[in-house]
Each structure stands twice: as C-alpha cells, then as structure tokens.
Amino acid sequence: MTGSRRAGELLAMEGSHPEHVISFGKSKGCYVSRGVAVLLGVFFVSGLVATGLLVYHYAPQERVGSQESLLVPRTPSTERRPVMTRRRTNPTKRPATTRANVTRKKPPSGTKTKTKTIITTTTTIPFTTTTTTTGEPFQEDIDVRLPNTLKPLHYLVKLQPLINGNFSILGYVEVEMEVLESTSNVTLHIADIITKNETIRVAPSGDLDGPGLRVIKHLYDHERQFYLAHLEEELQQGHKYVLSMEFTGYLNDQLHGFYRSTYRDADGTEKMLAVTQFQATDARRAFPCFDEPGLKATFEVYLARSTNMSSISNMPIIETIPVEDEEGWVWDHYDTSVPMSTYLVAFVVSDFAYLSTTTNNKTLFRVWARESALQQAKYSLQVGPAILTHFEDYFNQSYPLPKQDMIAIPDFSAGAMENWGLITYRETAMLYDSRVSAASNKQYVVAVVAHELAHQWFGNLVTPVWWTDLWLNEGFASYVEYIGINHAEPTWKVMEQFVLNEMHIVFSLDSLESSHPISIPVGHPDEISQIFDRISYAKGASIIRMMNHFLTEATFRKGLSNYLDAFKYENAEQDDLWRQLTTAAHQDDTLPQDLTVKTIMDTWTLQMGYPVIKVERSPDGTSATVSQERFLLVKEADSEDTHEYKWWVPLTYTVGDDPNFNETRAKVWMKDSETHITIPSLPTKDQWVIFNLQETGYYRVNYDQDNWNLLIQQLLADHRVINTINRAQIIDDAMNLAKAGQVAYDTALGVYNYLGKETEFVPWAAAINNLAYLKEMLARTGGYGALKNYLLDILVPLYDSVGFDDSRDDPLLDQYKRQKALSWACELEHPDCLQNAAAIYAHWMNNPENSSIISPNLKSTVYCHAIAEGSEKEWNFAWSQYLKSNVGSEKNGLLSAMGCTKQVWILSRYLEMAFSSDSGIRKQDAFRVFGAVAANEVGRPLAWSFLQDEWDAIFEFYGKAKSRLIKSVTSYFNTVQQLKELRLFRREHIEDLDSASRAIRQVIERTRINIAWMNGNYDVIVNWLDENGYSTKLSSA
C-alpha cells in the first residue's frame, strides 16, 4: 500500500494509510457503525425480512432464535450487557502468534463501562461475565488471532452488489478447509455482515449434498470480529470440510471493505461504482473469511453486475452468464486465483473505460478510469508495463498472473493498494495530465505505480506470516520503487532524491524517544493500522538501501531472488530473508563467514532509533576514535528507557587528499558490542575526512571542530569535490546536531555559507528544509524579522538565478529547484515574488478558460500567495475552478491553496466544509484541507480549536481518531500553554485515541522538544543574527 503523501505534498504520511475504521470496544457513540445504521434503515424501508444476525457493532442484545428481526433497538443501559471475560488466552495459538500477542494498556476509563460481547442465537445463556472499569488502568490481553485448528484451502465467493439500489450486497461463500487439529468449532472473521443462519452448512468435502454436520450454536465475538459455528460433532484432523453460507453485506461509504464511490460523468450525471480496500483487516467486511495474511488460499470469484457496467477482479473472467430470473443482470465468473492472502483480493464494478497494451512477456496490462479522465492514464500505461518487465528481470521471477489491471478510484483512502493483478489507486496516484499537473505529480504517479508493482513480488508472491513483518513489505516496496522509477525515468536522479524524500524525513521521527522499532508485535486492528507509518515505509526502505550497499548489488539481488523463489505462494518472516541473504553473502564473500545478515539487521529492526557516529581525530589527524550513541533530539534525564542502544554499523569514509565517494561497502564494521574503535591511516590534520558515503548508512555523523572547519572550507573552496548526496548529508547532519545541542549553530550555519555556489537541487532542498524549523520556531517571536532577512539573503540569489519563468524542458531537478525557490521567496514575502504571483493569477481570473496561463510547476506557489494576499474574490475563483476541474492533482492543488487565505472567517467556513458530506469536498480530501489551514500561520490556532471543539463529529466522520490531523496542527507547537492544551486534549479523549495513541505521545514529545529548543536556542539564534548583521532591534534614536 502507498500512503497518500508524496513529492510536492506538505502533509506527512503517517496515518495516511487506509482508515481501518474499526472501533473495538469504543465506549463512545453508537455501536452500530453509520453505514450499518443506514443499512438498517434501508432494510426497514424496503420491508426486507432478514433472517440472520447483524454481526459486529450491533447492540449487545441477547438474541433468541434465528428469525428475529434485525431492528432490535439498542439498549441505552449498559448495566445488563453481556460481557466477555477479559484476559482470555488461546490454548491453540499457532507459533507465529507468540511474537504477535498483544498486551494493550487500557487507560483509565472513568465511569464508562467497557463491553465485550458475544451474541449467541441459541437459547442457552451466553458465557458472559460483567466487568466494570471505574478508574484504574488495566491490562488487557486480547488474542485476536484465529485458532490454529483450520486452514482454508479454497474459497468460492459470489457477490451481487446493489450499487444502484439499496447498497446491500447479496453474498454467498463456500470455503474448503483442512483440519489441522480436531475441533468442533469453525471460527472465521466477519464484520458488518448479516449471516443467514439457516443457510449455514458444514459438510465433508466430496459429500456436499449429504446431511452435513449439525450446527448447534452460532456465536459472534464482536471484539475479535469472529463468527463461530459450534458443531455437534468434531471435525476430524487431516480431513477436509466445506463451510457454506448466504449472507448480506453492505456497500459502505467509509472507504474500506467493499464500498461505494461516486463521481459525475461528463454530462454531470452522478454515477456509482463499487470497489474494495481490504488491507489490513477488512476483507471480512465483504465476505466471511479467515482474514489473516498467513492463511493463503485460492479464490474463485463470481461478481454480478448489471449489463451496462463491467467488473474486474484479481484474475481474468472465464465466462459471463445471466443471473437467473433477473433481467439485465449477469454473473462474471473469474478464473481461480493462485494461492494468496485475503487482504489482496479485490473487486470493482463500474462503468469505467480502459486502455490496454501487453508487456514484452505478453502480460495483458490495462489502465482503467472514469471515461472523461481516461486520457490521463496514458503515462501509467507507458511506465507500468516497462517497470513490471524490469522487476521480472530484477527479481529473476516472472510475474505469475496473466494480466495486470490498474484502476483510478474517485474515493480512495490510501494512495494505492497492491491487490494482486488489480491495483487500485486514488486518482492523483495514477492519472497525470502534463498540461495541468506539475512535474512532481508525474513523479508521484510513477513512484506509486512502481511501489505497487514491486509488491506483486514483495507482499503478494511472498507474504509476511503476520503484520509484525509489515515493514518487510512496505520497506522493500518503498526502496524498490526507486529502482523502478530509475528504470522508467533514468534522467531524474531519483537515487539522489532518496535521502531527501525518505531518510531525512524519517530521521526526524526516529529521533524521538516515542519512536518504535521497525519490527513490532501487533495484534489488534488498531495496532496494525498504526504501523502503516513512516517508520515501516521510510526507515524500512532506508535500512534495506543500507543493506543493498553493504552486501553489494549482485549479492543483494541474488539473495532476494533466492528468497522469492524459496517462499513463493507462501509466507515468510524477516529471518527467512536474512538467511537467504547471508547464504548469498558468504558465497560471494561480501560478509565475513562468521557474520550473518541477521546479526547486523536485528540491531536495526528490533530496536528503535539510530546512532550518531562521532569521529574524533588524533592531534596530528592520522587516526580517529569513532564512537556510536543513539541520536535523540532531547535526552530525557528521567527517561524510563534503560535499553542500551548499540548497532552493527557499516562504516564507510573517504579523505580530502584522495576523495572517492563510490566505495559504499563497509570499510570497517563497528559491532554492537563496541562503543569506541580506532580508525588508523588517515591523512594529516589539514585534510578532512567524511564518513557515511552517499549517506547509504542509516546514521548521522558528528566530527571534531577542526574537521567541521575543514569541511566548511572545502565547501567554500570547491564544493563539487564532495559528492552531491554527501553535501546534503553534511547540511542535514549539522543542522540536526545543532538542534540536539551537539554542534554549535555557529558551525551548522557556517555550512550554509557556500550555498551561493550550489547549483544542485538535493543539497539546496536539504538546506531549505532545515531552515523551515528555525522559521517556524521563530514565526511568532520578536526575532522573526531578522531571521526573515537572513533567509531572504540566502534565498533571493537562488530566486534570481532560477527566474519566475518555468521551462518544462529543464532537467527535472532544475524544475524542482525553481519550484522550491519560488515557493520560499513568496513565503518570505519577497515583493517581486508576490507581485508575480498576484499578476499571473489575476490574468488567469480574467481568462478562466485559458489553462495554460500558469505553468503547472508554479501553480502551488501562485495559487497560494494570490489567495493569501487576495480577498474573497480570489478564493471564490479558486473554488469555482476546483469544482470545474477534471484532474485530481489540480483539485488537490486548489484545495491546499484555499487554505492559504488570511481571512479568518473563510478559513472557518472551509474547515466546516471539509468535514461535511455535501460540501463538494470528498471525505478522502478532508485531511488536505485541514492540513492546509493548519500550515497557515493565521489558520493554525483556528484548526487547533476546531479539532478540540469538533472532536466528536470528526471522530464520527472517520469512524476513528485520525492521527494525521493531530500531527499536522501540532507539529510546530512550542509553548508551555500549547503543551498544556495537548495534554488536556489527550486526557479528555483518551478513550478515542486507541488508533492514534502513539501519534499523540509523539506530538507531546515533539512539543516538549520544541519548548526545550526555544529555551536553549532562541537567544543563541538571535545573537548569531545580530552578530552577522541581521539586527533584531529597532533603532531607538
């Protein structure tokens, strides 16, 4: 899966994974999710008599018999709810669960009663006890894993989504299972589904028409989202049985499970489509299934559609047959799939159109979109097959399916999802129109396409045993996507961009005490959804890149290819990969025989954070003492974390009298048992040394003052002697070491002195990104004016050198450099920039049909600053263009820019619009509006008040806490008052913050760090500015 951020987007990715809208045990709100409430209404209105049970979220009623109406009102009282016992342990745990077992700390829950419910449909009294929590925190052990008694082999799934009807889904499922351990229970996952209990049958394979085994009890475990059929007799170990049932599901509007999306066609007619998003735990919303990644099976799918639509799924259609007795409906019957995990199953029913081609190896490749947007899919169709073919070669493993579909969905919560053979995208991640969209939008498209195609091997062919190893999926796809882009667009220098887009950003998150290890035990869906974060993606990608370099390219590819071959159609854990890579490394002699990849990589995956390597040279310079220490922005004196952080560090370095930045294999290994080592044979003290060549190691480097001075001198004398990536590294390390108090700001800002000669984008971007922190910290202080003048002195020469006129023929990184320079010059209110922006926008307002007036690369700057400096008129024009546009990235750009206005009432109205369903802003884009308002100096307090005041409504809107909203509005909090407000906010909403619990810890820590930084550095920066001619004081004479 890909998050919904990317190049050119301001918002962080954390929390941008699909909204796993699951609210286990929530005391808040309604027990029936909104979609289900609508469903109930629909059934009521249509008078449909359902004969099953509403499963999950449904009111904790004791239900008797299977013919009861669905419309039992929810009990307002909590007193008599049947409650399941806590601390249940599962006696039949499969081995893999040991790492995934969950201990969830529950906060004090006031006087609320937490309920866990099992509903039975027999007259026996449910096995329940009641616990009421009244204050003290308690530990809760919930094993959410399925019992290890049954293994699914094959599913037959038949679904008829009533897209243009009442949104119900008429379903039938048969699942053939092998019995691993004799049992009288069949337990599988189910959520927001109504089973028809009288249709539920369990029969031995091969005797499906026989009497079968009698189901004596149907049980529903809401907490675990289990359906359990209790049988009169045991299923025999080693035998195969088939469970079958009819059920009714619901096409929700929550962007998960099997859901509905809407759009207007070229005539303005509203159209509907039905689409799936299952990762991580939502296949169970579409059909009852064993919804764990380790339980692979083959799937045979039937989708019913009306004849004026079409359907797609993972495999090709083998026949289309009429639906009996239903005029205008047909069944599309799909070929049986390869063995795969449930989260990768996908269905789409739509009236979309497609373009197609075939790859070299004759795989049919199709791209689907709304008919009026189809031409925007041409770029994806160009790069997709090229990258697919390249990956076949790179992984040395053919793409196993006969076809690959990709489809752009108007409503989509993540960036994209790698469903096998049917990749789903949000429109901006797959569609690109060169006349309308910026170069960064184009890179976003090819990056996401490459990422999802990489998953076809890494994730789909070989799948993690459990979500603990999610990082393997996402880290690999996030790294290999750069290899894919580099193949499709070799002139873009994406391998240089990697450090900017991934490493520098995740370094910042991973320097908090509240970070987390990349490999983390998870169980509950709330926990699973939290690890679709930057640590899994960007740190995962960064340490895999490090491994690629210390193993060398040939060894890395050999190990990968062997791993994929050994585990194809099966599941694996990180240790399986380490073994294959170690074997390859020992064969190729790229690692010493007594050193394994596991030994090295465990120090990077099982503990959080990363080291700073301190290099201190001897007085004559010819040797250096190298030490390692965890890099933290602030070391808490009272930290409870007593773990001793040490890593296996691949040290690479080069020297001033013979610079060579290409040898990225470890020259020396620093062991995790070593705090200091000595590096001999360095040049004399007048020559610099640089460690971490091309920043391939996931660590920062600090030097003694003399070496820093040598580096500054070298940059001033001839910066090109130092590799471009290392120039960016030196800037980023220096500024972050200064932020953490490990290097003087005088030294860090001294590095900036050479920038007047810098022409490359990557070092410039590293420099500017790091200045953003100073700018944000000082924005509301008296020192800001002087800082602004300093920043303008750095930026204006760059602005002048790139010019306001854009050229799409320039190299990509030159286009990015111009985009960055202009956006900063305008942000710093450089008069020429603001005038240009206003003039071009005004020209466009006078010629609204002429879309070529503003170069796509400059749109974000022009829109934002024309609206910021303008009035209601400019804002309204942007809104009308937003409504009119047929291009997703253009709509995004306008949505972000409308958050730039300084008119408080417009910002307030805009926030309200974002979270209402009929405003014209899609639910998937609400975070963008919120983030834009929060990024605006005028809007931030407004957004923060809005989040506090409207928390319940926002929670309801998403069905969960959205960590990215909290992160975006608090990222620059730096006052004690703001910290108090944040803590109060956490206390008040602790019940709702399950899915954002880590995020809230992180933003509180970040705020504390910012406050500490202000206390320790504000005066330092102001003095430095004064001393360097940027006076912060007005003349008093």
Ligand SMILES: [Zn+2]
């Ligand atoms: Zn992914």
